Amino acid sequence: MSEVAYQPSMLDLTAAAPSLDPLGGRLRRHELSRGAWVDHLPGWVNGSDAIFDLLLREVPWRAERRRMYDNEVDVPRLLCWYGPDRPLPHTLLTEARTVLTRHYAAELGEPFVTAGMCLYRSGRDSVAWHGDTHGRSAHSDTMVAIVSFGSPRSLLLRPRGGGASLRFPLGHGDLVVMGGSCQRTWEHAVPKTSRPVGPRVSVQFRPAGVA
Numbered sequence: 001m002s003e004v005a006y007q008p009s010m011l012d013l014t015a016a017a018p019s020l021d022p023l024g025g026r027l028r029r030h031e032l033s034r035g036a037w038v039d040h041l042p043g044w045v046n047g048s049d050a051i052f053d054l055l056l057r058e059v060p061w062r063a064e065r066r067r068m069y070d071n072e073v074d075v076p077r078l079l080c081w082y083g084p085d086r087p088l089p090h091t092l093l094t095e096a097r098t099v100l101t102r103h104y105a106a107e108l109g110e111p112f113v114t115a116g117m118c119l120y121r122s123g124r125d126s127v128a129w130h131g132d133t134h135g136r137s138a139h140s141d142t143m144v145a146i147v148s149f150g151s152p153r154s155l156l157l158r159p160r161g162g163g164a165s166l167r168f169p170l171g172h173g174d175l176v177v178m179g180g181s182c183q184r185t186w187e188h189a190v191p192k193t194s195r196p197v198g199p200r201v202s203v204q205f206r207p208a209g210v211a
């Protein structure tokens with residue numbers, strides 16, 4: 001983690017205990033094509049510094065490798081998976097999952113249960129274009145809710161099969177929810193950047209059987 005240069009007080013100067021803004025009212029829905037949508041709420045989490053600091057220090061981040069043609073390459077970010085029974089590293093994340101489950105209950109019809117975490121150490125870390133199509137999301141509508149901490153990065157979305165991409169800025173404490181058919185009919189990516197950015201942690205809440 002030598003690339004992780006992080007100064008907590010530079011990001012969120014509210015020293016208050018972490019808290020969540022109400023979701024009602026400010027959450028803005030962007031309807032995409034083919035039954036996909038994205039909800040976006042900048043600054044959902046207040047006091048994000050404490051959470052970000054804890055995530056950087058306490059999450060047992062793991063480097064992974066993946067096959068690419070005939071080679072094995074490093075996955076360009078660190079990862080950690082919290083299954084349904086694994087306690088989350090900060091109570092505010094548990095609260096966030098409960099609030100999201102309650103807010104989307106009528107539309108989603110099931111709780112958010114897992115939390116995938118990614119650490120982008122610098123602008124060289126990224127995730128390539130993909131949809132979360134392992135499991136039920138390959139054929140059914142679902143939701144993936146992302147809470148972002150640390151340096152701002154862009155989440156890009158583009159329709160599968162081609163089309164203009166959309167950019168959602170993901171800043172410290174921001175919420176993005178990809179819903180409807182988004183995982184099967186659109187793809188998303190966090191591209192590398194040559195800007196000198198610090199670390200970013202993404203926390204993705206998903207229902208059971210969606211990955």
Ligand SMILES: O=C(O)CCC(=O)C(=O)O
Nearest residue numbers: 118127132146188190202
């Ligand atoms: O960094 C993010 O917020 C997106 C992560 C993502 O797309 C994934 O892990 O599947």
